[in-house]
Amino acid sequence: MAPGTPRWMRRMTGRQDRRPGATMPERSLADGISMWGAPASGKTTFLAALAVALEKHPEARWKLRGTDLRSSDALSDMENAVVDRGEFPGASTNVVNYNWELVNPDPRAGRRGPLGRPRRDRTVRVPLHVFDAPGEYHNPDTWAGTDGAQKLVQTMSSCAGFIFIYDPVHEYTHGDAYRHANSLLNRLDYRLGNAQGGFLPQSLAVCLAKFDDDRVFSSAKAMKIVDYDQAGDGSPYVDPDLDPERAWEFFERMCRVSPNPAAQELPGLLQLYFHPDKIKFFVTSSIGFYVNPDTRRFDPGDPRNFIREPDKLPTIRGAMNPVNVAESALWLIGKLKGSRR
Ligand SMILES: Nc1nc2c(ncn2[C@@H]2O[C@H](COP(=O)(O)OP(=O)(O)OP(=O)(O)O)[C@@H](O)[C@H]2O)c(=O)[nH]1
């Protein structure tokens, strides 16, 4: 600033602009992640599957734990419902937040080293603050009149990452994904869009959900992007590190199933708002495919892991075998660790 600048002007420039309508920098929630997606796209089921997915992760076994009693109880309730009783969560009715921590245990901690001294405890602990809201709160037609929905935009602004769930099965009948994304992105951009490069500062895991559904699975097979876990139970999966061009091509293809042509704009829209280094696409399923408990193998002739009967709520048929749930969450958490705002 020029040496002759009046003192009042110097004071102004160092401050946040608090005039109505000004873009306000949000207070950062460096370990905060918000779930985001249309109603019934599978956000809460994804969270319920997260602990199981982390425990089953073949390379790094992580434990998810609550850091307060409420969050700890919520975690066990969610896990018991999907794992023990085979129940899907009910539709969310308000914004809930969980204070969790990821723990990568160190079995050698405390053991005596070669010189007889106890080894250092190398347990890794990563704090995780998760928000889950009803998909309806992302609906611009209703959110303006709802306190909870308005607060959600504020909460999301302060989070460092989002898990965006795109559900092609729901989209096929409802065609509402674009609407739930576009208005929200505009609101977030209004608050935060003056970050470097003109992007939103958050990282985004784009999760195409319900890979286990026959139609999604067939489309992935038709695109030749499905692998099988030959070393394990033979279950299908899509490589989380699939060539990004092929990954986005699959996303685009799954957006074309929508009766609403606006859905085709969705991949481009997301790429416009998030920096290319901070966005990644995953093909996911929270429940995964059915694995025969006798043979412990996936049977291509009997892949479906849910039971849907007329006039009854759908239930989970066998063990939970989440696909790319841990992988997408760990990728996002890795991004947050590297970019504390
Ligand atoms: N096939 C299959 N269906 C799933 C999966 N996850 C969720 N579902 C189905 O999708 C429904 C909705 O899942 P929720 O997790 O409640 O969806 P949500 O996005 O939290 O919904 P709201 O809270 O209403 O916004 C469930 O009741 C299941 O029928 C999955 O991995 N595979």
Ligand SMILES: [Mg+2]
């Ligand atoms: Mg929910």
